Amino acid sequence: MTSTVDASFEVLPFTRTRRHIREDGDRIFIGVGPGNSHFSAGRIGSLAGWAVIRFAQVDFVYADLHADRMFAAFGYTRERAEKRAAKEIKAVRRRILKGVEESGHPHAEIRVRELSEFQSNPVHQLPHRRVLHFLETDDEFRKGCEKMAWRFGTRTSAASPAG
Template sequence: MQTHDTNQTLGAFEVLPFSRTCQIIWEEGDHVLIGVSPGNSYFNAERIAELADWAQRRFAEIDFVYADLHVEEMFAAFGYSREHAARRAAKELKAVRRRLVKGVGRAGPPEGSTRVRGLSEFGGNPVYQLQHRRVRHFMEHDDAFRKGCEDMVRYFLEAKVGDGEAPSEWQRRVCLDYIAAELPFFVDTPGILGVPSSVAAYHTVMPLTEVLYARGGGLRATRNQAYAVVRPEGLERPEGGVARAA
């Protein structure tokens, strides 16, 4: 697999591996995971096509994985009635899968293997199950990890609740369920998917990134798991944590 200098803009995207180890894994080019949230306007069909084209020229395998667990509960927590939340979740999930399939198709014949899957498809995967249990354990028993999860809750909910209004315990719990379903892929995508190494790519720094890639004990990303911010050229640089490897 051809490698590239991540100090340069790659096509329409700028790539910022989180650490030097992340850059090494990036350069191996084995696999990239692109996580997609339903209802996120960033992931329109054109952006997905650009990401797919970009990834296919740099990685042997590509997985677009969209969050389809706890979505109805999230809409209910945002204030929708149960009936409306169910309809909205079904509509958003149908739309996000359609955009992904359309975008990947527009990218042209892949040089590697490109897949589109929902989180729910991994419920029976033993490595996913193990990492999900570990995520839940550390949410309860590790202060640093719990704080990172709470930061993510605020990130998700700050635009959804009223100004100055703290999330309710129910809103917080639903949001933690949603986050916990995604986190196994930030910890051990290689183990879940059976690939030699993997880069989790997202367009901003996730609040838990500092924790997952820190030294020491606790829940940490596996040695062959990397994280990189991959964003369109010209977007404001994310603050802190992301290191350009020399």
């Protein structure tokens, strides 16, 4: 079942479990990656407004891990990749905080969290292990991930990694 949130987004649960999560309305995690300009502060504010109406707890989670490796894979030197990653992580956090603030909803209803906060949580470790397993054992999955990362990289990278 697809539902339109507003003119900007569409919700499409891919599995029965995801449909149940959506229907239960207990909690939603909304992931935002560094360098992803699709998630402007305005879009995040709209999404936050939609989410707090439908879920008891809303968590915006931004990737603060391994962004430097991503930029290094796009051709940046190690030093430049680390600087670019730090800059992008700060920028994504600022955009999320601004969007949440502009949504007009109390911060008690919406949390902004780093992905690294979940590293020690066993519930969140299982999906991570599964992804690593499929990256090693499923060529189609791995190629799909690589293609997605490459597409992201071509939109994120400057004309020249040094620039």
